[in-house]
Amino acid sequence: MMTRPAGAPRAAPEGDWPALYGALESRRKNEIAALLRIGLALAAAPDLPDLLQAVYQSLSGALDLTWFVAGLADEAAGQLAFPLWMEGGLSRPAPPVDLYRNNSLVTLSVRLRQPLTSVEAPSMFSSPHLAPGIALPLAYIVLPLMSQGRAMGALAAGSPRHTAYGDDELRLLNLVASMLSLAVEKARLYEAVARHARSLEERVVARTAELESEKIRFESTVQGLSEGLILFDLQEDVSFANERARSLLGLPLETLLGLNAQALWRQPALALDEPETVRREFAQALQDVESYPTLAVSVSGERQVTGDERRVTGGDTRHTTHDTRHTARDLSLRLFPVRDGGGKLLGRGLILQDITREREMDRMKDELVNMVSHELRTPLASVLGFAELLLTRDFPEAKRRQLIETIHKEAERLSALINDFLDLRRLEVGRQPLAFGDVCLAEVVQSVAAGFALTQPEHTLLLDVPPDLPPVRADPDRLGQAVRNLLANAFKYSPRGGRVTVTARAYADGDEARLTVGDEGLGLPAEVIPRLFQRFYRVDSSDRRQIGGTGLGLAIVKEIVNAHSGRVWAESRGPGQGSTFGFTLRLAVPRNGRRPLRGDEASAGVDGRPTAPAEPYILVVEDDPGAASLFREHLESAGMRVVVAAQPEVALDLVRQRAPLGVALDVCLPDPHQGWRLLSSLREVYPLNRLPIVVTSVLDERDKGMALGATGFLTKPFDPRRLVALLARPAAEVLVVDDETMILELTRSILQKSGYRVRIAPGGRAALENLAASLPDVMILDLMMPGMDGFEVLERLRALPGGRELPVVVVTAKMLDRSDLDHLHRYGAFLLAKGDYTAVRLRAAIEQALREKRADYGEGVPL
Amino acid sequence: MTRTVLIADDDASLRLLVSTTLADDSLELLEAPDGQQALALARQRRPDLILLDVSMPGLTGLEVCRALKANLPTARVPVVMLTAQGQDSDRERGLAAGAAAYLTKPFSPLQLLHLVEGLLKAERLSNPE
Numbered sequence: 001m002m003t004r005p006a007g008a009p010r011a012a013p014e015g016d017w018p019a020l021y022g023a024l025e026s027r028r029k030n031e032i033a034a035l036l037r038i039g040l041a042l043a044a045a046p047d048l049p050d051l052l053q054a055v056y057q058s059l060s061g062a063l064d065l066t067w068f069v070a071g072l073a074d075e076a077a078g079q080l081a082f083p084l085w086m087e088g089g090l091s092r093p094a095p096p097v098d099l100y101r102n103n104s105l106v107t108l109s110v111r112l113r114q115p116l117t118s119v120e121a122p123s124m125f126s127s128p129h130l131a132p133g134i135a136l137p138l139a140y141i142v143l144p145l146m147s148q149g150r151a152m153g154a155l156a157a158g159s160p161r162h163t164a165y166g167d168d169e170l171r172l173l174n175l176v177a178s179m180l181s182l183a184v185e186k187a188r189l190y191e192a193v194a195r196h197a198r199s200l201e202e203r204v205v206a207r208t209a210e211l212e213s214e215k216i217r218f219e220s221t222v223q224g225l226s227e228g229l230i231l232f233d234l235q236e237d238v239s240f241a242n243e244r245a246r247s248l249l250g251l252p253l254e255t256l257l258g259l260n261a262q263a264l265w266r267q268p269a270l271a272l273d274e275p276e277t278v279r280r281e282f283a284q285a286l287q288d289v290e291s292y293p294t295l296a297v298s299v300s301g302e303r304q305v306t307g308d309e310r311r312v313t314g315g316d317t318r319h320t321t322h323d324t325r326h327t328a329r330d331l332s333l334r335l336f337p338v339r340d341g342g343g344k345l346l347g348r349g350l351i352l353q354d355i356t357r358e359r360e361m362d363r364m365k366d367e368l369v370n371m372v373s374h375e376l377r378t379p380l381a382s383v384l385g386f387a388e389l390l391l392t393r394d395f396p397e398a399k400r401r402q403l404i405e406t407i408h409k410e411a412e413r414l415s416a417l418i419n420d421f422l423d424l425r426r427l428e429v430g431r432q433p434l435a436f437g438d439v440c441l442a443e444v445v446q447s448v449a450a451g452f453a454l455t456q457p458e459h460t461l462l463l464d465v466p467p468d469l470p471p472v473r474a475d476p477d478r479l480g481q482a483v484r485n486l487l488a489n490a491f492k493y494s495p496r497g498g499r500v501t502v503t504a505r506a507y508a509d510g511d512e513a514r515l516t517v518g519d520e521g522l523g524l525p526a527e528v529i530p531r532l533f534q535r536f537y538r539v540d541s542s543d544r545r546q547i548g549g550t551g552l553g554l555a556i557v558k559e560i561v562n563a564h565s566g567r568v569w570a571e572s573r574g575p576g577q578g579s580t581f582g583f584t585l586r587l588a589v590p591r592n593g594r595r596p597l598r599g600d601e602a603s604a605g606v607d608g609r610p611t612a613p614a615e616p617y618i619l620v621v622e623d624d625p626g627a628a629s630l631f632r633e634h635l636e637s638a639g640m641r642v643v644v645a646a647q648p649e650v651a652l653d654l655v656r657q658r659a660p661l662g663v664a665l666d667v668c669l670p671d672p673h674q675g676w677r678l679l680s681s682l683r684e685v686y687p688l689n690r691l692p693i694v695v696t697s698v699l700d701e702r703d704k705g706m707a708l709g710a711t712g713f714l715t716k717p718f719d720p721r722r723l724v725a726l727l728a729r730p731a732a733e734v735l736v737v738d739d740e741t742m743i744l745e746l747t748r749s750i751l752q753k754s755g756y757r758v759r760i761a762p763g764g765r766a767a768l769e770n771l772a773a774s775l776p777d778v779m780i781l782d783l784m785m786p787g788m789d790g791f792e793v794l795e796r797l798r799a800l801p802g803g804r805e806l807p808v809v810v811v812t813a814k815m816l817d818r819s820d821l822d823h824l825h826r827y828g829a830f831l832l833a834k835g836d837y838t839a840v841r842l843r844a845a846i847e848q849a850l851r852e853k854r855a856d857y858g859e860g861v862p863l
Numbered sequence: 864m865t866r867t868v869l870i871a872d873d874d875a876s877l878r879l880l881v882s883t884t885l886a887d888d889s890l891e892l893l894e895a896p897d898g899q900q901a902l903a904l905a906r907q908r909r910p911d912l913i914l915l916d917v918s919m920p921g922l923t924g925l926e927v928c929r930a931l932k933a934n935l936p937t938a939r940v941p942v943v944m945l946t947a948q949g950q951d952s953d954r955e956r957g958l959a960a961g962a963a964a965y966l967t968k969p970f971s972p973l974q975l976l977h978l979v980e981g982l983l984k985a986e987r988l989s990n991p992e
Contacts, residue, residue, distance in 0.1 A: 370948065373947070373948070374918070374947040374948055375947075377947035377967075377968040377969060378874050378877060378947050378968055379876070380968070380969045381877060381880065381947075381968035381969035381970060382874075382876040382877055382879075382880050382969075383969075384969040384971075385880040385884070385969065385970070385971070385972050386880060386883070388971055388972050388973065389880075389883060389884060389972050392972075392973070399883075402879075403883065406876050406879060406880075409876070410876050
């Protein structure tokens with residue numbers, strides 16, 4: 001191949017000037033026409049392939065073209081592509097060539113940024129496939145498409161004539177090349193801009209979706225909270241209040257939104273107990289928001305009462321018909337700063353918790369102490385006073401006798417009080433052992449009634465208890481005590497005599513029997529009915545006050561019936577109209593023929609072998625059915641599945657089948673050695689941090705229990721709620737990692753309420769420091785954080801000692817792609833999807849994470 | 864000269880204790896089992912001293928005391944509150960209601976006797992009829 005630089009002079013054709021001139025003229029015209037058409041095509045700015053096609057069409061009129069090629073360089077890919085490749089007027093697809101290795105003139109021209117001409121056939125011409133009628137180019141010219149000193153590609157034109165390209169052709173091609181350069185440059189710019197715009201648009205869409213899901217996550221979190229949440233902006237005006245906040249304050253959203261923090265506590269609807277103090281303390285707390293101040297306020301005012309609340313008040317509330325109550329609530333307020341990712345203060349947050357129940361508990365405890373002391377002091381005053389008088393004065397025999405009788409009577413009253421009180425306490429804490437059996441109601445009622453018939457001549461006692469009633473499941477002694485207390489009340493509160501009727505029925509479709517004791521006595525005003533079953537509660541009227549009694553009878557009835565899983569109630573048409581007290585009991589065999597699954601027998605499977613439930617459960621190892629059913633009731637109402645095992649063998653069998661979430665172990669089974677041995681066996685298999693075991697015993701053997709691996713110890717009698725607290729709260733420690741303070745605070749609030757210990761880290765780096773100090777039981781990790789993101793935290797965590805096993809719940813607003821998911825999967829993280837971030841789901845995810853870890857230890861390990 | 868003392872308590876044994884302790888030829892004892900009867904008796908009989916149990920059905924001892932103090936004819940009759948609540952706040956409330964003294968159950972009969980005699984004597988000195 002021979003080359004020479006293009007544009008070199010060559011010999012002009014000789015002779016025939018007019019013809020030559022005419023030919024020149026016509027070629028000139030063709031050239032100009034071609035340039036015009038190209039210019040127009042360029043101005044129309046079609047796609048690059050269309051433009052190239054137009055250029056070819058225009059040029060082929062002016063030049064002798066058998067081969068015309070446009071190559072565009074892609075430096076990043078190291079390729080030269082050919083958007084146009086014409087051979088003899090036919091378009092042909094041509095594969096790209098290596099921009100740096102291919103040595104054709106076209107490629108060389110780009111590399112050298114120089115025009116090149118050749119008088120040989122181009123090496124790139126596909127001669128073997130030459131179609132008939134297509135002439136082989138014998139000369140060709142390659143011009144680089146230059147822009148700002150760079151070669152963007154090249155234009156190659158070939159002619160079947162050796163002498164086809166002279167200065168004129170060259171000039172024309174040069175012009176076209178530079179016009180094309182401009183067009184290519186423009187097209188590339190346009191494409192870059194379009195690409196940029198597209199990516200911008202994609203990012204905007206993604207960020208919008210992110211924000212949206214972030215918002216959904218936030219909304220669902222705060223609306224699912226059992227706490228109220230109010231956000232104040234920098235002007236201290238309310239910018240957000242969740243549903244719970246509105247109901248706790250009893251203020252509608254319209255009132256709350258935009259309300260200034262100072263004005264909040266001036267709302268007349270709130271009816272604060274100490275408005276001035278609250279306003280002052282709240283204003284102070286707003287200033288000290290950095291220290292996360294907490295304060296308590298009492299508010300009252302109308303509010304809707306939920307069905308749940310209605311059910312929990314009083315023994316039976318069928319007489320409560322109003323849905324709105326004027327109730328006082330004790331609220332705990334906690335303020336916290338709200339910041340953006342960069343730590344800039346955006347406003348303040350306020351978390352409101354209803355602590356009415358807790359306060360009420362405290363008040364009730366105080367009240368109880370006062371009541372007991374009050375109830376004991378009056379008879380004690382008589383006993384001590386008369387004794388002192390008898391010791392210091394002389395009385396006639398008759399008077400002496402009267403005083404001694406009074407001492408005796410008052411001492412008996414004291415004794416009855418103490419017995420009743422202790423009975424009640426034992427029942428309340430489940431200490432009172434209940435001996436369940438199949439009991440005939442008629443027998444129990446008759447034997448109790450026999451005692452009264454003799455001592456109550458002014459009353460008529462009617463028994464309507466069919467002897468063929470199906471037997472009930474009960475402790476006959478306790479049941480007798482309940483019936484005796486109700487009968488005693490009926491006689492006492494009908495001082496002018498009348499009929500006292502005991503009725504018992506069992507209904508065809510139910511699984512319970514119902515017993516009522518009715519009298520024709522003093523009756524009850526409707527408003528006192530919900531309080532009747534409270535300790536020491538007495539209806540305030542003097543004829544009642546004469547009646548005496550310990551004030552504990554009905555409270556004892558209620559506790560006994562509760563221990564039997566029954567209900568108590570009272571009814572009266574009003575003062576002077578008599579009253580009726582009643583309770584329900586479970587039938588030993590319900591009418592549908594299936595024996596109810598209850599405390600002492602729940603663990604027995606159909607084949608006599610106990611079966612562990614498929615879902616997570618709490619194992620109660622307890623041989624006292626009364627205590628077992630009490631624990632069951634409390635644990636179940638805390639949302640736990642309970643299985644009771646009365647014998648250690650049964651407990652072992654269950655545990656072998658499936659690891660429980662926690663164990664309540666009464667070591668004083670028939671034989672304490674068995675109990676302690678069971679504890680040791682459990683601990684050999686399940687490490688301390690994996691299975692909470694709460695040991696209960698009538699003896700204080702805390703040290704022994706803890707030494708053998710108990711996580712908690714309770715000396716009987718104890719409040720069952722303490723057991724629930726020890727078991728329900730796996731005392732798991734959760735590290736929450738999120739760059740948003742709002743989410744951190746909310747999550748902390750949710751988790752603390754659920755009994756977890758919570759640590760927080762406001763970002764990836766803080767999380768790692770936290771993890772390096774000590775590992776929590778579970779980590780909740782936000783994926784998208786500035787600085788170090790969640791993926792990096794995970795990666796580094798897994799490299800920490802022990803960090804491989806730490807369960808991680810990933811929460812993210814980001815829509816995860818395949819590789820993200822693979823990534824997370826590889827690091828063994830649990831994923832909580834964006835819309836799922838509610839309190840309930842969060843707890844469930846944590847429980848699942850903890851459980852699966854436990855399962856690693858729990859299953860398939862032989863005892 | 865016969866003096867009249869009213870004892871109001873819903874507990875019959877306690878009334879017996881007070882009447883036995885104060886039994887004297889020169890003392891007439893009136894008894895009331897609740898607040899309303901206490902107030903009625905006090906207005907009707909104008910006793911020289913009134914012993915009031917704090918927690919009585921109907922009107923409480925504190926309410927009776929306040930009612931007595933608000934009415935000129937009974938305003939100057941000394942009142943002793945009897946209570947089974949041993950807390951300081953109760954004592955303060957009793958004294959604020961106008962009680963002259965305060966006895967916490969259980970109390971010694973001798974203590975009661977001294978208190979009653981002391982108050983009657985002071986009453987006699989300040990009101991020499």
